[in-house]
Amino acid sequence: MRDQLRKAEARLAAAEGALLVALLAVMVTLAFTQVILRHFGLGLLWGETVLKHLVLWTGFLGAALAAAAEKHFAWEAAHVGLPERLKPWLRLTANLSGAAITALLLKASWIYFSDDRASGAELVAIGGLIVRSWVASASIPLGFALVMTHMLFKSADAAAEAFGR
Amino acid sequence: MTLLALAGLAAFALAGVPVFALMGALALYLFHGVGIQSSAVIIEFSRLASLPSLIAVPLFTFAGYLLAESRAPQRLVTLAEASLGWLPGGVAVACLCACALFTAFTGASGVTIIALGGLIFPLLRRQGYPEGFCLGLITTTGSLGLMFPPSLPIILYALVGKISIDTLFAAALVPGLLLLAALSVYAFIVAKRANVKPIPFSWEALRGAARAAAWEIPLPLIVIGGIYGGFFTASEAAAVMAFYVMVAEVLIYKDVPWRKLPEVARESMILVGAILIVLGCALGLTSYMIDQEIPGRIFTFLHEHVHSPWGFLALLNVFLLIVNMVEIFSAIVIVVPIIAPVAALYGIDAVHLGALFLLNLEIGYMTPPLGLNLFLASRRFNKPLPALYLAVFPFWILLVGALMVVTYCPGLSLWLPRLLKLQ
Numbered sequence: 001m002r003d004q005l006r007k008a009e010a011r012l013a014a015a016e017g018a019l020l021v022a023l024l025a026v027m028v029t030l031a032f033t034q035v036i037l038r039h040f041g042l043g044l045l046w047g048e049t050v051l052k053h054l055v056l057w058t059g060f061l062g063a064a065l066a067a068a069a070e071k072h073f074a075w076e077a078a079h080v081g082l083p084e085r086l087k088p089w090l091r092l093t094a095n096l097s098g099a100a101i102t103a104l105l106l107k108a109s110w111i112y113f114s115d116d117r118a119s120g121a122e123l124v125a126i127g128g129l130i131v132r133s134w135v136a137s138a139s140i141p142l143g144f145a146l147v148m149t150h151m152l153f154k155s156a157d158a159a160a161e162a163f164g165r
Numbered sequence: 166m167t168l169l170a171l172a173g174l175a176a177f178a179l180a181g182v183p184v185f186a187l188m189g190a191l192a193l194y195l196f197h198g199v200g201i202q203s204s205a206v207i208i209e210f211s212r213l214a215s216l217p218s219l220i221a222v223p224l225f226t227f228a229g230y231l232l233a234e235s236r237a238p239q240r241l242v243t244l245a246e247a248s249l250g251w252l253p254g255g256v257a258v259a260c261l262c263a264c265a266l267f268t269a270f271t272g273a274s275g276v277t278i279i280a281l282g283g284l285i286f287p288l289l290r291r292q293g294y295p296e297g298f299c300l301g302l303i304t305t306t307g308s309l310g311l312m313f314p315p316s317l318p319i320i321l322y323a324l325v326g327k328i329s330i331d332t333l334f335a336a337a338l339v340p341g342l343l344l345l346a347a348l349s350v351y352a353f354i355v356a357k358r359a360n361v362k363p364i365p366f367s368w369e370a371l372r373g374a375a376r377a378a379a380w381e382i383p384l385p386l387i388v389i390g391g392i393y394g395g396f397f398t399a400s401e402a403a404a405v406m407a408f409y410v411m412v413a414e415v416l417i418y419k420d421v422p423w424r425k426l427p428e429v430a431r432e433s434m435i436l437v438g439a440i441l442i443v444l445g446c447a448l449g450l451t452s453y454m455i456d457q458e459i460p461g462r463i464f465t466f467l468h469e470h471v472h473s474p475w476g477f478l479a480l481l482n483v484f485l486l487i488v489n490m491v492e493i494f495s496a497i498v499i500v501v502p503i504i505a506p507v508a509a510l511y512g513i514d515a516v517h518l519g520a521l522f523l524l525n526l527e528i529g530y531m532t533p534p535l536g537l538n539l540f541l542a543s544r545r546f547n548k549p550l551p552a553l554y555l556a557v558f559p560f561w562i563l564l565v566g567a568l569m570v571v572t573y574c575p576g577l578s579l580w581l582p583r584l585l586k587l588q
Binding site: 017018020021024025027028031032034035038051052053055056058059060061062063064065066067069071072073074075076079080090091093094097098101102104105107108109111112115136137140143147 | 177178179180181182183184185186187189190193202203204206207208210211213214215216219220222223224227397400401403404405407408411426427430431434435436437438439440441442443446494495535
């Protein structure tokens with residue numbers, strides 16, 4: 001059971017990782033192209049806006065992977081010197097509480113995203129293509145949903161560890 | 166009720182709940198308390214995208230991770246040794262400089278001790294430096310480059326504190342050099358006492374080391390020279406550095422194979438994601454605090470007990486040393502929005518505050534008992550923590566002395582930004 005959960009989470013993390021690497025490649029290329037173009041007095045009008053929102057997308061995918069690797073900033077220094085048998089329980093508390101709070105943040109971000117979508121605001125025009133503002137703000141609920149999912153996976157893993165299964 | 170909520174959050178924090186969740190929960194609770202919809206927290210989150218130079222964070226971090234993955238650390242240490250090793254105490258000074266440069270370019274995430282520690286420790290020991298000094302030096306220098314451009318904490322502070330990145334780079338530089346000079350003098354004294362012989366200078370060794378690092382030597386010039394020569398903005402410099410490092414380490418040196426590149430990208434973006442999600446939640450919390458005039462209330466309370474800006478700064482230094490010892494990136498995003506307006510009410514220059522905050526961060530990294538560098542060095546060199554506490558003590562005293570100087574001589578941090586007409 002624990003192995004199956006781990007495999008399922010690893011598949012999700014692999015898909016997130018692949019998307020993250022692709023977005024970072026676009027970001028590095030676009031940012032560098034903008035620098036070169038600027039020195040010739042040129043530039044892509046939409047470049048700056050797209051880059052800023054790409055940071056949000058990559059940031060949230062990175063945050064999802066940080067949850068998968070349990071690498072979010074936390075005050076782990078408080079655990080120094082604690083007996084080993086307590087650690088799975090702390091891990092379970094941290095991930096489960098984290099997932100519950102992230103669910104509240106997900107709900108709040110869904111309200112924000114729905115309002116943004118209903119407004120129909122335009123973010124940027126790339127050639128003839130109009131990109132709506134909600135395409136950018138979708139990163140927030142999606143990001144929180146992924147973070148929460150990984151925390152739930154980790155909670156299940158910690159519970160199995162705590163109960164010795 | 167609020168006290169109960171805070172006690173609950175403290176319990177969660179001790180259990181290891183991520184900082185972003187703690188801050189998000191607090192922001193949601195506080196907004197709910199004043200009858201504002203929860204999406205207000207997320208509105209602030211979405212403002213992340215409007216922060217100027219935000220793009221510099223992922224690009225510098227990615228470039229730093231690539232450098233750390235390559236053999237740049239070896240080349241850097243060899244070059245520093247060949248160019249400075251002939252001076253009295255020169256090998257230790259070379260190590261200080263190599264660590265400072267490496268930390269600045271790799272984001273000050275603790276990677277220096279892991280990447281350079283294994284090279285520097287045996288090198289210093291072979292020279293005859295005492296073990297305690299070697300351990301103390303490496304533990305301290307793991308964060309020495311935090312004061313030099315393009316270090317990630319400077320960029321993050323500038324984003325959160327709403328200061329221009331170029332100005333803060335310039336403001337932190339002189340205090341950083343002061344630290345480097347103070348530590349170099351200490352290294353010289355220890356070398357003299359331990360009768361450490363300098364390495365004879367060799368043009369051949371210097372030429373060889375320079376040739377080996379030929380593609381990395383221009384990097385500081387491109388980034389720092391590019392920004393202050395007016396060629397690039399900080400975010401453009403990040404784009405150039407990311408591209409340049411990728412070409413140098415993957416295509417020219419071939420230190421990082423193509424197949425390893427996605428892994429480095431993923432690892433670097435994990436740090437970026439962890440920073441941005443805390444930053445987003447902190448923005449939500451900050452907006453509540455500003456709305457409720459909390460910095461003003463803190464100022465009124467403090468001003469009843471502490472009247473002078475100097476007294477406030479002394480109090481601030483003690484507070485920051487404790488806070489920064491725990492977690493530096495979170496410390497920036499949580500503490501800066503609260504203390505910056507309070508400091509402004511005391512008449513303290515925002516740029517000066519930034520420089521001394523960063524210096525505090527640097528010291529916090531190696532402050533016993535919880536500084537991150539102590540744990541990293543303990544793991545890296547397999548030494549018990551108390552041995553490291555002893556080893557870093559003289560360095561800590563030196564750095565705290567430098568902190569006093571930087572705190573009470575604002576001119577040190579403000580001189581260069583004014584000279585460059587950035588302020």
